[in-house]
Amino acid sequence: MEKSTILSVDGLKTVFQTRHGYVDAINDITFTISQGETVAIVGESGSGKSVTALSIMKLLESSGQIASGQVLFNDMNLAELSDRKIRDIRGKQIAMIFQDPMSCLDPLYTIGDQIMEILKIHEDLTPAEADNRVLELLKLVGIPDGETRRNSYPHELSGGQRQRVMIAIALACRPNLLIADEPTTALDVTVQAQILGLLKQLQADFGTSIILVTHDLGVVAEMADRVIVVYSGTVVEQSGVHELFSKPEHPYTEALIRSIPRADTDRTAPLHIIRGSVPGLHEMPSGCRFHPRCDYATEICTQQEPPLFHLESDRSSRCWMKDGSLAKEFQHRLNTDNLDSRHPAPPNDAYTASKKEILLEVHNMQKHFPILKGILSRKVGAVKAVDGVSFEIFKGETLGLVGESGCGKSTTGRLILRLLDITDGEVKYGGINLAEFKGRQLKEQRKKMQIVFQDPYSSLNPRMTIGDIISEPLEIHRIASGSEKIRRAGELLEMVGLSSKDVYKFPHQFSGGQRQRIGIARALATEPELLVCDEAVSALDVSVQAQILNLLKKLQGELALSYLFISHDLNVVKYIADRICVMYLGKIVETADSETLFTNPTHPYTRALLSSVPVPDPTIKKERIILEGDVPNPAKPPSGCAFHTRCEHAKEICKSKIPEFKQMSLGHKVACHLIN
Amino acid sequence: MVNYVIKRSVYGLIVLLIMISFVFIVMRLVPGDVVALQLSGAGAVSEEQIAQLRSELGLDKSVWAQFLDWTKNAVTGDLGKSLWSKMPVTTLIAERITVTLQLAFMAITMAILIAIPAGIYSAMKRNTWIDHMIRVIAIGGLSIPNFWFALLLIIFLSLFFGWIPPLGYQSFFSNPIVNLQQMILPALVLALSLSASIVRMTRSSLLEVLHADFIRTIRAKGAKEKLVIMKHALRNSLIPVITLIGLQVGFLLGGTVIIESIFSLPGIGSLIFEGVTKRDYPVVQATVLVYGALFMIVNLIVDIAYGWIDPRMRPD
Numbered sequence: 001m002e003k004s005t006i007l008s009v010d011g012l013k014t015v016f017q018t019r020h021g022y023v024d025a026i027n028d029i030t031f032t033i034s035q036g037e038t039v040a041i042v043g044e045s046g047s048g049k050s051v052t053a054l055s056i057m058k059l060l061e062s063s064g065q066i067a068s069g070q071v072l073f074n075d076m077n078l079a080e081l082s083d084r085k086i087r088d089i090r091g092k093q094i095a096m097i098f099q100d101p102m103s104c105l106d107p108l109y110t111i112g113d114q115i116m117e118i119l120k121i122h123e124d125l126t127p128a129e130a131d132n133r134v135l136e137l138l139k140l141v142g143i144p145d146g147e148t149r150r151n152s153y154p155h156e157l158s159g160g161q162r163q164r165v166m167i168a169i170a171l172a173c174r175p176n177l178l179i180a181d182e183p184t185t186a187l188d189v190t191v192q193a194q195i196l197g198l199l200k201q202l203q204a205d206f207g208t209s210i211i212l213v214t215h216d217l218g219v220v221a222e223m224a225d226r227v228i229v230v231y232s233g234t235v236v237e238q239s240g241v242h243e244l245f246s247k248p249e250h251p252y253t254e255a256l257i258r259s260i261p262r263a264d265t266d267r268t269a270p271l272h273i274i275r276g277s278v279p280g281l282h283e284m285p286s287g288c289r290f291h292p293r294c295d296y297a298t299e300i301c302t303q304q305e306p307p308l309f310h311l312e313s314d315r316s317s318r319c320w321m322k323d324g325s326l327a328k329e330f331q332h333r334l335n336t337d338n339l340d341s342r343h344p345a346p347p348n349d350a351y352t353a354s355k356k357e358i359l360l361e362v363h364n365m366q367k368h369f370p371i372l373k374g375i376l377s378r379k380v381g382a383v384k385a386v387d388g389v390s391f392e393i394f395k396g397e398t399l400g401l402v403g404e405s406g407c408g409k410s411t412t413g414r415l416i417l418r419l420l421d422i423t424d425g426e427v428k429y430g431g432i433n434l435a436e437f438k439g440r441q442l443k444e445q446r447k448k449m450q451i452v453f454q455d456p457y458s459s460l461n462p463r464m465t466i467g468d469i470i471s472e473p474l475e476i477h478r479i480a481s482g483s484e485k486i487r488r489a490g491e492l493l494e495m496v497g498l499s500s501k502d503v504y505k506f507p508h509q510f511s512g513g514q515r516q517r518i519g520i521a522r523a524l525a526t527e528p529e530l531l532v533c534d535e536a537v538s539a540l541d542v543s544v545q546a547q548i549l550n551l552l553k554k555l556q557g558e559l560a561l562s563y564l565f566i567s568h569d570l571n572v573v574k575y576i577a578d579r580i581c582v583m584y585l586g587k588i589v590e591t592a593d594s595e596t597l598f599t600n601p602t603h604p605y606t607r608a609l610l611s612s613v614p615v616p617d618p619t620i621k622k623e624r625i626i627l628e629g630d631v632p633n634p635a636k637p638p639s640g641c642a643f644h645t646r647c648e649h650a651k652e653i654c655k656s657k658i659p660e661f662k663q664m665s666l667g668h669k670v671a672c673h674l675i676n
Numbered sequence: 677m678v679n680y681v682i683k684r685s686v687y688g689l690i691v692l693l694i695m696i697s698f699v700f701i702v703m704r705l706v707p708g709d710v711v712a713l714q715l716s717g718a719g720a721v722s723e724e725q726i727a728q729l730r731s732e733l734g735l736d737k738s739v740w741a742q743f744l745d746w747t748k749n750a751v752t753g754d755l756g757k758s759l760w761s762k763m764p765v766t767t768l769i770a771e772r773i774t775v776t777l778q779l780a781f782m783a784i785t786m787a788i789l790i791a792i793p794a795g796i797y798s799a800m801k802r803n804t805w806i807d808h809m810i811r812v813i814a815i816g817g818l819s820i821p822n823f824w825f826a827l828l829l830i831i832f833l834s835l836f837f838g839w840i841p842p843l844g845y846q847s848f849f850s851n852p853i854v855n856l857q858q859m860i861l862p863a864l865v866l867a868l869s870l871s872a873s874i875v876r877m878t879r880s881s882l883l884e885v886l887h888a889d890f891i892r893t894i895r896a897k898g899a900k901e902k903l904v905i906m907k908h909a910l911r912n913s914l915i916p917v918i919t920l921i922g923l924q925v926g927f928l929l930g931g932t933v934i935i936e937s938i939f940s941l942p943g944i945g946s947l948i949f950e951g952v953t954k955r956d957y958p959v960v961q962a963t964v965l966v967y968g969a970l971f972m973i974v975n976l977i978v979d980i981a982y983g984w985i986d987p988r989m990r991p992d
Contacts, residue, residue, distance in 0.1 A: 059895055059896060091899075096896040100889060103888065104893045107986070108985065108987065118898070121897055121899055
């Protein structure tokens with residue numbers, strides 16, 4: 001069935017004015033979208049996917065402008081429209097929702113007022129009609145009790161609810177086209193599942209076309225009909241979603257799909273990687289922009305930029321391999337292609353060979369942050385960030401800790417390192433209670449436990465050289481100084497895959513992935529036994545994430561390290577961890593080795609969490625357990641089983657009695673009343 | 677809200693008490709003695725005369741006893757009498773404070789009326805010649821001393837227009853026209869130097885807000901630039917601007933002595949100045965108390981304004 005095209009972007013080029021002159025943010029972006037269709041624009045950071053979305057709406061910052069190309073919407077070229085005319089289109093015919101619902105609503109006005117505003121701009125309604133529409137919209141996006149909720153301010157709502165409000169604003173004037181720029185990236189998986197479901201349902205109800213801008217291939221597989229893959233500001237591949245995942249045409253797409261860890265990825269083999277990182281706007285490679293990272297690149301790729309080759313079933317790929325006359329050039333490369341042999345990494349021998357000696361033992365650990373009030377700062381309550389957690393980490397093992405934001409997983413990591421003091425319970429390291437360490441002993445102990453942080457940008461001091469950053473721990477612990485210190489820093493850099501010459505550079509000269517390597521090198525400087533990785537790969541692009549995961553596995557094999565790997569990304573944890581603890585509201589609800597957890601998840605929360613993760617495979621339509629509402633406030637956790645408010649199986653007993661941790665099989669423990 | 681104001685007022689009283697005890701003690705510690713000053717013109721003075729005057733002025737008791745007496749009276753509204761003119765201090769202050777308050781009010785109102793629109797305009801026309809002009813003028817306003825500008829203005833007006841402000845202060849209620857003629861120039865001079873920093877603060881704060889994500893949301897709704905700026909961006913950028921204005925009001929209450937003397941206005945600034953040089957303890961104590969109280973009130977208003985602007989800063 002042929003549907004009418006509603007938007008067609010042709011040869012769009014947007015440039016930004018910088019101190020070094022004009023740079024292309026996007027170049028020659030071409031695609032169309034039909035009535036009721038969902039087109040995903042997928043790419044890594046810096047690929048120009050958001051700039052494309054903003055260019056269509058002409059919402060670029062003042063330094064950016066459309067240099068050439070056209071954006072045809074109902075036979076109007078939006079690229080050439082005056083400010084006044086484009087304003088009539090914005091919000092009315094094309095609406096947009098953004099990534100971070102935290103910062104995308106004006107904090108000073110109520111949500112009702114902000115929904116009302118768009119109606120006032122575009123429609124001539126009486127106050128009573130407008131009031132009704134606001135309530136209708138709140139109901140439509142699943143915000144109950146609209147009559148009172150409309151008077152809430154954004155800070156009084158949860159992230160998921162704010163995104164619902166954003167959707168209500170976007171849909172207020174029934175636009176034909178919705179541009180969703182990373183609409184669920186800032187949300188937890190269970191909330192992401194709610195929001196994606198809502199978008200799908202609204203699309204079915206109103207026939208809205210959606211341009212979905214995202215980096216998450218799982219979301220793409222879930223939502224899209226067609227996919228545009230962008231790399232360094234150009235479209236490299238365009239395809240239907242099924243064809244894209246079953247037979248990617250462009251080497252970049254292929255590598256991207258292969259580099260994401262999935263539930264069924266072999267844990268013993270290294271992940272496929274894309275070497276290097278996404279080039280910056282100032283250092284665009286010649287020829288094909290992907291050639292420095294491409295496994296198939298030949299002479300011609302380095303010299304000439306390939307055109308978009310059109311292939312059967314309405315697909316296209318910007319790769320010389322698709323040029324029939326050049327097929328021979330690539331033949332030998334395709335034959336000798338064996339990615340596994342080129343990127344070897346040993347399996348985790350250290351863990352399997354060890355006799356499972358306990359390194360760290362946590363017993364009933366609690367951390368309560370007091371809530372203080374009044375003139376005398378009386379304690380009126382406590383946020384129970386960690387509320388009775390017990391687990392152990394064996395030597396050479398990776399323990400994964402997963403849960404949604406606010407469940408206490410990061411606090412747990414910090415408590416173990418004694419970056420925070422525990423309220424109650426104990427942490428034993430090598431059999432000794434960590435709380436007993438004081439002064440010099442504690443300093444000595446810190447050598448053995450290090451941390452890698454989430455954000456590679458803010459966790460390195462921008463005024464210090466890499467050498468100084470890495471060797472600072474060496475100096476603090478008097479391990480090395482002077483030239484010996486710098487030599488050791490160089491060694492550490494080599495170990496994490498950077499060059500020892502990098503010691504005199506500064507953090508801003510490195511990409512995100514390289515910075516994360518530096519963070520790892522710093523953590524390894526004191527030759528620790530335990531490394532806490534707090535969302536260590538969450539801020540990285542997919543292709544770089546795989547590099548870092550492989551590096552962590554490799555280092556573990558070589559140095560017999562133990563990891564506590566904290567993450568919200570279940571598939572990443574599944575890949576790297578030997579055992580996994582699932583946390584909810586400060587408590588561990590299930591512990592199992594990672595195979596068991598994924599094949600036989602037992603706690604209702606674990607099951608919902610696993611089912612919420614979008615799978616990067618459009619052929620799998622899995623049964624999804626959608627959790628209602630949001631994670632409750634940890635200052636006022638629900639009575640009994642903290643999960644009972646969102647659990648579909650909850651019974652009377654769940655509301656009153658805290659469930660015990662029951663052993664299911666060896667190493668598999670679950671805290672749930674429903675399990676016998 | 678009422679609770680909040682009460683709580684703040686209680687805090688305020690405590691602060692005032694600490695402040696006034698500090699002033700009370702320091703005034704008596706600094707060299708120079710009011711008794712010696714008053715008798716300095718009388719030639720040879722006997723010990724008895726000094727002791728007699730000291731006891732007349734109530735200065736023969738211990739500092740602690742004096743402080744208790746003063747505090748007891750202050751609570752009943754009696755702030756004592758001037759050691760020189762023997763006038764009740766409350767009367768002295770009441771005469772003077774209206775001048776200073778009127779001047780401060782006119783200056784700050786004019787400053788806001790000049791600075792906020794200029795700041796908005798400057799931000800909207802960022803990096804154009806008009807923005808540069810506004811910024812240059814603002815820098816000038818910050819660097820030119822206001823008394824110099826005041827003198828220049830008086831000379832200019834009298835030379836070219838033959839107009840000088842009427843002499844002999846008249847209150848607004850007895851003769852509004854003369855009063856306004858007297859007040860407009862000093863208020864304008866103060867307003868210009870105040871508005872310089874407000875312009876800069878408004879401009880930079882507004883520019884920062886214009887880069888916020890929610891501004892993009894509002895533009896994506898199809899809102900006109902006027903709505904974006906006047907309804908959303910401006911209100912979001914007001915917090916630092918209001919903080920600045922609050923500080924400036926404090927400065928206006930105390931720092932206008934020079935302008936008051938140039939325009940020969942009998943304000944409170946000159947009262948405290950004379951009080952300190954003549955060691956007129958009750959006058960100094962009372963004026964400090966009034967200053968302190970005014971400062972507290974201004975701060976309270978600023979804090980309430982925060983809550984009015986930003987729901988996140990409203991007291992629960």
